[in-house]
Amino acid sequence: MSQTTQAALSPYRALDLTSEIGSLSTMLLAGLGVDVIRVEPPGGHPSRKRGPMLREDQDSSLYWAQMNAGKRSVTLDLADEADRERLRTLSETADFLFESDAPGAMAARGIGHRDLRERAPQLIYVSITPFGQTGPKSMWAASDLIGHVSGGLSSLVGDPDRAPLRPSVEQAYNITALNAGSAALIALHARHLTGRGQHVDVSMQAAMANTLGNARLYYEMDGIVTERAGGARAFADRATRIIYSCADGYVAFVRIPASMKALHRWMTAEGAHPRFDAEKWAGISIAGNNLPSDDEVAELESEIEEFFAARGAQSLYESGQHHGVMICPVNTMQDIVDSPQLAARGFFDKVVDPELGSLTVPGAPLKMSATPWRTRPAPTLTQHQNEILTAAATDIRDGD
């Protein structure tokens, strides 16, 4: 197979002015070859001080290392007109600008989409905000938690006797950033047709509203407001259990028809003498008509509980899957690091970070046969200051 050495998006440049809400979108583009320039305020981007830290000191952020991998860095004081002018000059050399300020804040400083459009007609200007550029909530104060709950997902997450939950990593930010990445590339293809960049308005609330599965559809069609069901999947007004304890943690297993005969064979092979009727359960859907009684379900689950409780999560995963049962371990971050599957696929990579030294880092999140993924460290503050500003001052870009 012919291999070019160019990454898929190597001709392009992006300016990244985002907070944590956008960091992942540009990190992904950097891995795909885009020259991403992190534009930082004097003193550095706030997420340089964000934990977890590699060492005791507060200048060893692994968050920064992960979320800004492969980017270059330049410091500009956007309160200062001379630096704003440097940004405008830089924007003439760029294909994308990502920002996440409050609607109107960039324009108020003369660096909004309309301000740059004349000088940089090729620029795809991606604005990432909690609620979008206009509308009744567009100026609401927000955070990852606010974005998460505003789309509706928290109502499906958590134990019924406690508050609705968010995942303890910033999913609303990261899902939004992924949407911004997709949108930016759609706008890039649009530019191939029109010859011009445009304004891309990405909403965190909308991104999260798109994660509701079929729950909102059940409301619209049947008036059912699905509620959170703990470690179960709330399916309209019925919940099907997902999470089970095991000897050293937890596993995820759903009693879908396709798994039930295999489960019976597996338990038998392990000497567990299953009592449930595999034929019967293989004909029972988790939703719809002819659902089993709560007692029948409880009896089945207690049998499964007993079987899982005597075994470890990774061993249940290996042996269950080999018997054709759709079971998964509830992996910790360490389990992911230790995953034999990721090891076999060479997922982890090494980089030498100028400040943190040698680091083990997650590598390509997708394998492309002709265009390599770029695994590179995050930039130190002002690392590329001179090369970026000098080049921008002299570079007359010939467009796309």
Place this chain on the structure above:
Amino acid sequence: MTSNDVPGAHVFDGVRIADFAWVGVGPNATMQMAFHGAEVIRVESSHRPDTFRNGGPRPPGVNDLDASAYFAKFNRGKRSVAINLAHPRGAEVAKRLVASADVVTESFAPGFMHRIGLSYEEVRKIKPDVIMCSMSMEGQTGPHAKFRGFGLTLQATAGITGVTGWPDRSPVGTGVAYTDWVATHLGIIGILSALDHRRRTGEGQYIDLSQFEASTLVLDAGVIDAANTGRVARPLGNRDLRHAPHGVYPCADDHTGGDRWVAIAVTNDDQWRRLALLLDRQDWLESDELCDAAGRLAAQDALDAGISRWTRTQTVGEVEQILQAVGIPAHRASNVRDAHEDPQLAHRNHWWTSDHPVIGEMSYESPAWRLSDTPPPMPRRSPLLGEDSEYVYRKLCGYSEEEFQQLIVEGVVE
């Protein structure tokens, strides 16, 4: 063009996707491209229908394969061709379709496409510059390549379930097929990057997307932390490692039914002072310990109790209004009704209405992005199973009317 096409910007005009993927991830990815003008052809079979064609909700009493709104949600703007890939001549038809395609997508268990003669190596013999994207659970290679799962269970493998829950209880996960919403975007980004590369070089390629690997992207620094320090992130309920108070608090009944909760996130010291003032908590204002995040993090139990005492006397709407008026991040924990009726989502025209001969009129999600210059038209409704078979067999695969009829008789078109 069909009657419910409306004018709009077709960014991917001329791009054809032969979509062998099914269920959530693949169809969701190709739908975003269909919205923006790609011709996406779902390869389907009534013999082995997409799981979501049997899903719900569906109109009461209607049990055929065209009645699922869940399927419709993921397949608007596409065409559907019926090809029985288990039939010996099914692969022949599929190969003709692939020859006319720019992109081939699939999400079968690894090995299936190879067995029916449609591995990337075979496909590129037919269409040398094709972009093929496989989107399986754990990738095409490795000891777990054939392990099975779906979004509800894969999020456990991918580490999301384990960090979603209360510290004193078992983790719960997100209750939805969460990894679907992550892997979808890696699919889109991979395919659009490959199309861009092909545009410049003429070179196609194969994309091996592991939903597991893709989903680890959203774990922030969790994986890099464990890999380099051995620390393991744990679920924190609704708390945050940097900010306090930070939680979801109970509210008074607002007569909409169900329990009502509001999220409040104090992310800086100014917001904290404003909150203390609003709640008339002189003791909080005067406390030296509480003036910074470290002190507030240490006092979270007491702060949460104090905030809850107040929120219990207010409706979710009142808390939003009072706190947002002074710039404190707050929002109701929206349930699906709130999301459906949300005034901000309505302002963005987020829920797109689609009329379907079996399902009727329903609204479905639109992209989270809005493009200023090339907004897409309203997409065509989702296709009935095999609705476009004649078009695909005759126009794209080049079969004559007689050959098409013969393939129907032989059971290839089903």
